[in-house]
Amino acid sequence: RFFYAPSFGIYGGVAGLYDFGPTGTALQQNLISMWRQHFVIEEDMLEVDCSIMTPAEVLKTSGHVEKFADWMCKDTKNGEIFRADHLVEAVLEARLEGDALARKAAGEKVAEAATPAADDKKAKKNKKKGGPVVATKLDDAVAEELRSILAQIDNYDGKGLGELITRFDIRNPSTGNEVTAPVEFNLMFESSIGPTGQLKGYLRPETAQGQFLNFSRLLEFNNQKMPFASAMVGRSFRNEISPRSGLLRVREFTMAEIEHFVDPLDKNHPRFDEVKDVEVRLLPGTVQLAGKTEPITITIGEAVAQGIIDNKTLGYFVGRIYLFMMAIGINHDLLRFRQHLQNEMAHYACDCWDAEIKTSYGWIECVGCADRSAYDLTVHANKTKEKLCVRETLPEPRVYDKLVCETNKKVFGPTLKKAAKPVQTYLETLPEAELAKINEQLLADGLAKITLTGTIADGEHTITKDMVDISTKTFTEHVREYTPNVIEPSFGIGRILYSLIEHSFSVRADDEQRAVLSFKPAVAPFKCLILPLSNHASFEQPLRDIARRLRSNGVPARVDDAASASIGRRYARNDELGTPFAITVDFQTAQDQTVTLRERDTTKQIRGSTDEIIVLVKDLVSGSTTWDDVLGKYELVDTATAADEE
Numbered sequence: 001r002f003f004y005a006p007s008f009g010i011y012g013g014v015a016g017l018y019d020f021g022p023t024g025t026a027l028q029q030n031l032i033s034m035w036r037q038h039f040v041i042e043e044d045m046l047e048v049d050c051s052i053m054t055p056a057e058v059l060k061t062s063g064h065v066e067k068f069a070d071w072m073c074k075d076t077k078n079g080e081i082f083r084a085d086h087l088v089e090a091v092l093e094a095r096l097e098g099d100a101l102a103r104k105a106a107g108e109k110v111a112e113a114a115t116p117a118a119d120d121k122k123a124k125k126n127k128k129k130g131g132p133v134v135a136t137k138l139d140d141a142v143a144e145e146l147r148s149i150l151a152q153i154d155n156y157d158g159k160g161l162g163e164l165i166t167r168f169d170i171r172n173p174s175t176g177n178e179v180t181a182p183v184e185f186n187l188m189f190e191s192s193i194g195p196t197g198q199l200k201g202y203l204r205p206e207t208a209q210g211q212f213l214n215f216s217r218l219l220e221f222n223n224q225k226m227p228f229a230s231a232m233v234g235r236s237f238r239n240e241i242s243p244r245s246g247l248l249r250v251r252e253f254t255m256a257e258i259e260h261f262v263d264p265l266d267k268n269h270p271r272f273d274e275v276k277d278v279e280v281r282l283l284p285g286t287v288q289l290a291g292k293t294e295p296i297t298i299t300i301g302e303a304v305a306q307g308i309i310d311n312k313t314l315g316y317f318v319g320r321i322y323l324f325m326m327a328i329g330i331n332h333d334l335l336r337f338r339q340h341l342q343n344e345m346a347h348y349a350c351d352c353w354d355a356e357i358k359t360s361y362g363w364i365e366c367v368g369c370a371d372r373s374a375y376d377l378t379v380h381a382n383k384t385k386e387k388l389c390v391r392e393t394l395p396e397p398r399v400y401d402k403l404v405c406e407t408n409k410k411v412f413g414p415t416l417k418k419a420a421k422p423v424q425t426y427l428e429t430l431p432e433a434e435l436a437k438i439n440e441q442l443l444a445d446g447l448a449k450i451t452l453t454g455t456i457a458d459g460e461h462t463i464t465k466d467m468v469d470i471s472t473k474t475f476t477e478h479v480r481e482y483t484p485n486v487i488e489p490s491f492g493i494g495r496i497l498y499s500l501i502e503h504s505f506s507v508r509a510d511d512e513q514r515a516v517l518s519f520k521p522a523v524a525p526f527k528c529l530i531l532p533l534s535n536h537a538s539f540e541q542p543l544r545d546i547a548r549r550l551r552s553n554g555v556p557a558r559v560d561d562a563a564s565a566s567i568g569r570r571y572a573r574n575d576e577l578g579t580p581f582a583i584t585v586d587f588q589t590a591q592d593q594t595v596t597l598r599e600r601d602t603t604k605q606i607r608g609s610t611d612e613i614i615v616l617v618k619d620l621v622s623g624s625t626t627w628d629d630v631l632g633k634y635e636l637v638d639t640a641t642a643a644d645e646e
Helices: 022-041 055-061 084-103 119-128 142-149 158-167 208-213 215-221 285-289 300-305 312-328 375-384 408-431 432-445 493-504 537-552 567-575 587-592 610-622 625-629
Strands: 002-006 017-021 054-057 069-074 080-084 184-186 190-193 199-203 228-237 252-262 278-285 294-301 335-339 351-359 362-371 390-407 447-452 461-464 466-483 487-493 507-509 511-517 528-532 557-558 581-585 594-599 605-609
Touching: 002 362, 017 022, 022 228, 022 252, 022 312, 022 493, 054 055, 055 208, 055 375, 069 084, 069 158, 069 199, 080 084, 084 158, 084 432, 084 487, 208 228, 208 252, 208 375, 208 487, 208 581, 252 312, 252 375, 252 493, 278 300, 278 312, 278 567, 294 300, 300 312, 312 335, 312 351, 312 362, 312 487, 312 493, 335 362, 335 461, 351 493, 351 605, 362 375, 362 493, 375 487, 390 408, 390 432, 390 447, 408 447, 408 461, 408 493, 432 447, 432 466, 447 610, 493 507, 511 567, 528 567, 537 557, 537 581, 537 587, 537 610, 567 581, 587 594, 610 625
Parallel strands: 278 335, 528 557, 528 581
Antiparallel strands: 002 017, 054 199, 069 080, 069 184, 190 199, 228 252, 252 487, 278 294, 335 351, 351 362, 362 487, 390 466, 447 461, 507 511, 581 594, 594 605
């Protein structure tokens, strides 16, 4: 039905690039519209649209040039590339599946949790990703160790993954060849800006940096009021090592990101009470490190009170993300929030929870909700010397003591010469604890050594006691100046879209060849099907009029007047598109101006005047009424005569 297809297909396609067809495009736009309503409008966020092409200097400062990487290994003979953690995970899961099959064959009872790929679909995928599933029984201790490794697979760095590859003799599943030790691979697409090629740039790997760089403008637009949030929907690019699994791992994708700027001393949220009683399924880091994968069910309020979720603002957004997922139609039982382990934490984050959705590919990260602390604003401010901070007039002056470093200019400058300014900046920006250590060295030895990096005076420098005065001084502050912390919910729209398709898919109980996508009306690509009972000429005008009136009322409607297919066949193929309602024009329409209205999931039909049915469809799509309400007011049409079968 052309929801999506590989890009450049007639040229053989390129892995990780996809085109969306009419249905996929409409579905994606509807998801974005609901996201914008749920977050941007209801939360009064400031939406922006920033540049895709990003100068290298920006991403070098943010840490992406150095740290935005995955671990890669390759087949030593044919050069096939693998993402190391995915290879280890697939092979170990295949071995556990083989262990479960062997135990079942021997008559042993196998718990479902002990079988990572218990169902046929997942077993087939493991056969492709992790090699053939061979019924081979493992020692109990080995099987338990493999399950523990898989529970915390995201916590392994390159060295740890390399040790697992060596220890468990992990090879290319399709060839049996050995693979190399993991090496880092930067995921950004490099380019150049301008005709000279001298200005290096990258396609952005996230939409966040543009929002951070415009912080001062956004704060001014918001009349200097804190807290506030900016938001953006746009394309991002990541040069994935081995893109697989359709839309779940691609090289170009749509993101929807929120940057909520908050006072680091007050991470409460004014609307926290609205979500504190929402129950969610959490998988904390402590549970994963214990080798377990069973989530706990807890309210947002309890999770924050117990310190599982760090603060109320982070908890608020976890709750709001959950409510959004429920609104679009994600299955509650197939959604969990997993806390990042320390080694998988992004370089900018101090805490992060992923909203993971279970699909036939396993648990898939679809939303990341990170506390980025003040990392981004701080590094950009330090680099550009522009203040990216909030100035807040205090109701009463604040008096406090602080350890500071003052230089003796007569000695400091002539001694350090060109290094004087960088060393002074270093000393003035040191945390008090570090400055205290230097002072202790000066008092004890008369000198202290410091090392600079990333300056014009990199290297070791010696500071003597006569060059500086480090002492505690009293300050009176009338205006508080601080760098906000950032809570960032980041949504992968393509992953959510694919997961929603899986969760909405079913087949008719009486005919497995008839597939149905049970999208909620708000997200369905087309809201209403309009079709004639046959190709009789008298049906043409009513079809056009109904379609025009629905579309003018904001209801996307699709006409299916193909005379070559029976009406049952036409119902069926539009059920596969997820179209929730269908209006049928028949011979009675010409007599009394009535039509039938069919609902996709129940296949039940009612009859009413054209005017009534158009209003009903509009109300059903907007959510102001439900199909159950409609059935309570209208008599059912005899489906035997309504031709709802082929």
